[in-house]
Amino acid sequence: MELTDFDADHHLLDLPGTSLLVFTSTGCASCRWARRELPSLSLPIQRLAWVDAADNGGLVTRYEVFHLPALFVVRDGHFYGALQSKLQTAELIQALDTALSRPAEDLP
Template sequence: MQQIDLNDSTADRYLLDAPGLTLIAFHSRTCGTCRVAREQLPQMALPVERICWIDAGENGGLVERYEVFHLPALFVARDGAFYGPVNASLSEWDVRQQISLALDSYPAELP
């Protein structure tokens, strides 16, 4: 699984062009739970091609557009379409289930 760091200037173009399923993960260097997420998510057998990491402390534009209110915050995009938040604990089964539920919704444009 690929891991890519995105920022305010690179995220839109990358996410619009990325084929397949992308897990978008907002995090902060000072957040303990975020550090755990950064360690555990790549080790999980998730149905995604990549995880895109966005540092919330350095990318306020994306934080505002995605309406991030807590960290870590996870979202799903597929083939340039936005499927919404993944409200899950950091358990593999829960993340997988919430990704599946998000994909059952109607796609929208990226925020």
């Protein structure tokens, strides 16, 4: 699912389950790898939600994205923060568990 400055809040607030929100850019080699490989990983999420950082500066600013790819967790319309993890299945699952154990916040 591709999200933009115009529709991200609507989708993230309404979608049930866990979304991994991923900010990428076409000029970033790690981002291209993430776009190619993340969909095939067995992660405990319902969906990947992609944001093209180059085209959606409003979301980049609101989420305080400083490096790419940047990953965030949203579950049932609640924000659980950024994931600090290598893009490997076991580490991502651990980071998701840690994020979801924190108190939820409003979307940025």
